[in-house]
Amino acid sequence: xxxxxxxxxxFFHRMASPPHYYALTQRLMPWLVTVFVLLTxxxxxxxxxxxxxxxxxxxxxxxxxxxxxxxxxxxxIYMVMAIAGAIGLIWRIKLAEVVAISSAxxxxxxxxxxxxxxxxxxxxxxxxxxxxxxxxxxxxxxxFLYLGVIGLYGAxxxxxxxxxxxxxxxxxxxxxxxxxxxxxxxxxxxHQGPTVTKMDKPSIHVSMLIPLLLMALSFKSYYLIALMxxxxxELLKRERNSQWVKTMxxxxxx
Amino acid sequence: MKPARKQRLILISLMVIGVAIAxxxxxxxxxENLMYFFSTTDVVAGKAPKxxxxxxxxxxxxxxxxxxxxxxxxxxxxxxxxKEVTVEYTGILPDLFREGQGIVxxxxxxxxxxxxxxxxxxxHDENYMPPEVKASLKTKSLSEKxx
Numbered sequence: 001x002x003x004x005x006x007x008x009x010x011f012f013h014r015m016a017s018p019p020h021y022y023a024l025t026q027r028l029m030p031w032l033v034t035v036f037v038l039l040t041x042x043x044x045x046x047x048x049x050x051x052x053x054x055x056x057x058x059x060x061x062x063x064x065x066x067x068x069x070x071x072x073x074x075x076x077i078y079m080v081m082a083i084a085g086a087i088g089l090i091w092r093i094k095l096a097e098v099v100a101i102s103s104a105x106x107x108x109x110x111x112x113x114x115x116x117x118x119x120x121x122x123x124x125x126x127x128x129x130x131x132x133x134x135x136x137x138x139x140x141x142x143x144f145l146y147l148g149v150i151g152l153y154g155a156x157x158x159x160x161x162x163x164x165x166x167x168x169x170x171x172x173x174x175x176x177x178x179x180x181x182x183x184x185x186x187x188x189x190x191h192q193g194p195t196v197t198k199m200d201k202p203s204i205h206v207s208m209l210i211p212l213l214l215m216a217l218s219f220k221s222y223y224l225i226a227l228m229x230x231x232x233x234e235l236l237k238r239e240r241n242s243q244w245v246k247t248m249x250x251x252x253x254x
Numbered sequence: 255m256k257p258a259r260k261q262r263l264i265l266i267s268l269m270v271i272g273v274a275i276a277x278x279x280x281x282x283x284x285x286e287n288l289m290y291f292f293s294t295t296d297v298v299a300g301k302a303p304k305x306x307x308x309x310x311x312x313x314x315x316x317x318x319x320x321x322x323x324x325x326x327x328x329x330x331x332x333x334x335x336x337k338e339v340t341v342e343y344t345g346i347l348p349d350l351f352r353e354g355q356g357i358v359x360x361x362x363x364x365x366x367x368x369x370x371x372x373x374x375x376x377x378h379d380e381n382y383m384p385p386e387v388k389a390s391l392k393t394k395s396l397s398e399k400x401x
């Protein structure tokens with residue numbers, strides 16, 4: 001199980017070294033921003049202009065181009081945060097701790113967007129802003145978990161201890177992720193069942209599906225951009241006394 | 255892998271598994287409370303509360319919607335494709351309320367077994383398609399029925 005080829009191990013060790021990560025993310029950034037802008041423009045054009053209106057909801061359904069990718073990201077980022085936290089706990093890799101805590105505010109924002117846009121859509125379609133059904137409630141708990149992670153990290157001064165505490169909280173909260181995903185199947189909920197991730201063919205017309213997937217990729221690339229920016233700042237803060245930061249700043253001053 | 259790391263890995267895995275099992279039991283015991291609504295079969299079988307408010311979900315049977323008075327009162331039948339319950343509601347229905355669509359009503363049963371709703375919410379299904387596709391699906395299923 002732990003027989004990982006040497007080259008892979010070396011790759012991860014190199015990736016996990018802060019100066020290397022700092023330089024690499026700087027080089028990747030313009031490419032990522034380009035990809036993000038292109039995907040977002042294509043996704044929005046496809047979703048808001050090219051895609052036809054829905055047979056039941058008319059144009060109101062177009063909120064899925066924000067709501068669904070944001071909800072997917074809220075789960076995805078939580079998993080990244082928890083796994084990075086676990087790696088930080090087990091292997092004591094500083095970069096993993098930084099990635100975990102940098103993900104939290106981004107995940108919290110996506111969760112908030114998913115809840116907010118869902119509420120806007122719910123009022124005209126269901127007839128209510130909010131109901132306490134299993135899907136909506138578990139997604140709200142996810143938002144509180146993110147806020148708890150951010151709060152806990154801020155409350156502890158020693159950032160090494162803070163990272164450990166946050167990782168444990170994030171790992172305990174992982175149990176909520178399958179609950180959110182399967183809530184619409186396990187219990188009667190007002191929220192509809194899954195459309196795209198159903199095991200048989202998705203019950204969404206292909207002209208509506210393609211912009212949705214483009215938007216999902218666009219949100220993913222936005223997450224990468226935001227994560228890199230946040231983690232770079234967090235790294236600089238933590239490593240402010242180390243040699244590579246001093247050298248870098250001295251060189252920038254010249 | 256170094257022993258210390260292995261130990262931490264095992265500890266963390268045990269913690270996650272433990273939390274998952276605990277949550278599993280908790281959810282199992284609260285299963286009934288987590289149901290947002292009762293199905294029409296539950297109501298006919300007498301599982302729903304008799305004197306208190308509860309939610310009832312089901313599909314509006316095609317052709318069952320009628321307005322007996324000249325007021326805002328609507329009467330329709332809900333089904334889960336096995337049992338039916340009659341619902342009466344006075345008020346404005348949501349946009350997505352249609353015959354053949356799922357809804358969730360909040361209210362209570364009267365002595366005759368009719369569900370008097372105070373609030374009606376539309377439950378959207380997970381299908382998205384353009385109107386033309388829907389129309390062609392309809393004609394297709396009609397022609398299949400005709401054969």
